[in-house]
Amino acid sequence: MNMHSTPQRTQAETALIDAFGDRLSLLPGDGAVMLKRDDAIEAIKHGLPTRRVESWHYTDLRRLLNAVPDFDPAAMAKAIAPIVAGSTVVSILNGTSDAKVPVLEGVTFQRLSEKLTDGSIAPGLDPYGSDDAIGALNTAFVADGYFVDIADGAELEKPIELQNLQAGGQTHVRLPVRVGAGAKAVIVERQAGDGAALVSSVSQLVLGEGAEVIWLIVQEQPETATHLAQFKAHLGKNSKLTVFFMNAGGKLVRQEIVVRTTGEGADFKLRGINLLAGDTHTDVTMVLDHAVPHTTSTEVIRNVVTGKARGVFQGRINVHQYAQKTNAKMACNTLLLSDDGEFSTKPELEIFADDVVCGHGATVTEIDHDHLFYLMARGVDEKTARGLLVKAFVAEVIEELDDEMIVEALEARLDDWFVAHG
């Protein structure tokens, strides 16, 4: 008899463990990959994180993940038009990449299933911490995705759009991207579908010296899907990374953003908007490590909460002891439009260096009545005026991206959401 009686497994935990047994023979990977998968499922056997695990305090995954759909081999997702016309598109449909990869100068695409089979991806499958439930779930089940390599000095004129599209069941994908020294690229990570799927998606970005990347995460899952995603990045010397996310869907969503500056002079910007509606739960959790001196970061998050939606932003900035001259600023602003909606913000600064500038701020507001009066005094009816002000609140973050092609594309996504939820 085990004295430490394990708590009874939830239906979801049992389903995941059973699914692993069923799927094992179908999952690609050599011995090294299989070892990682075994470790990962062990972590899940210990139970999904609850609110007692600090990083999951506002998103009790064990309680919220109350059903896990079966894998559905018959599910058929269709590729969609990219948000920026002329983008190079690679699609993962229901967790499976396309054997035909695009040809683009300076860029190599490879199916991730191949890299799992030959084991070359195995070192990247490590979780980033003991509470990395998304990493564990993904490592256990990941079957495909794309590996993208952008050559040193390549400057891409048009974005690369990585589409992860589901039509129900479960999909577990990975998107490792290496951007060479001095290369410039815009990468769109498109997360969407129309089924009540369980999706885990892990993106891993490595930026070489002086590389500049804008990474846009556009998440528009249906209000029936569970979307567990992770974006991890290492920023080399003098590299610049802007991550923009837009959460505009999903029943249960957790988007983790884990970034580490590994070279001096690196700059990280996080900009994001959460458009929350219905009876949904959306959590954005960032862990940023300023690990070397002279690196900078700013984070601006804007949230619109309607209906019974619940939102979470956790922003943790760790400034390591020798990371002097770090400059970090974080802001999280929420527009609360309903009595039943809620948003929780938890900024955390852990600073071990003594010569740094760090700050954070959070606000929760309603629509500004003076602004509303002004617009109405010009003949704009109340509903339209409110819509204009709400859109303005989030559009400000988009406009700051300062790239007409991207701003237009994202505002179109924004308009779609407002049409659906106006």
Next chain:
Amino acid sequence: MLEIRNLHARIVDDGTEIIRGLNLTVKAGEVAAIMGPNGSGKSTLSYILAGREDYEVTEGDILYNGQSILEMDPAERATSGIFLAFQYPMEIPGVATMEFLKVAMNEQRKARGEEPLKIPEFLKRVKEAAASLSMDMAMLKRPLNVGFSGGEKKRAEILQMKLLEPKLCVLDETDSGLDIDALKIVSDGVNALRAPDRAFLVITHYQRLLEHIVPDTVHVLYKGQVIKSGDKSLALDLEANGYAGVIGEAA
């Protein structure tokens, strides 16, 4: 066109009565100046006309073309032709000025049962109006009033007034914060809009504005009432002798 009858109004939050039995009639084509010392209720009157919710009318009525407007919200009043040029125009980040102008013009057209403006026609109108006020089009690409100087904000108000073509224009201290050149441009903009079917209520502290926008009638507001009315010579008299004499007469 406008008839205010025994109007009493208070601040909703704390119940302070600001307007205490105000009577005023303004005819179509008339330019009426409202003058008065600080705290007499001038700006409050402008907000009440525009329908701001912070004030509550407790007695009396406001008739516009013979109809009470008390039950109308600010948007309904605006589409019916009432326009308030704000003393302190609001800065609204994220709302592009051009987009706002387009929405406002088309909402008003919609309310009147007219088709929305085609883009080229809209642009033409905005360009013409901006040029007449010596406004740079680049300014209109910015978010509404954000980063505008005091003078630019006032010009932007008059620009909106030109584009929306209201019938009753309420100008709340449009002269404040303007240098002499800007005052001339803004006044010329207002004068160009004077028409037999349009009335103006020009609220100001100073005679200065009334040298440029010459009023037909002048009304002195004090403690929420009109205590004296006259023609433009009343404004000159106030400029020379201050409010004390008029207030003393009324007391």
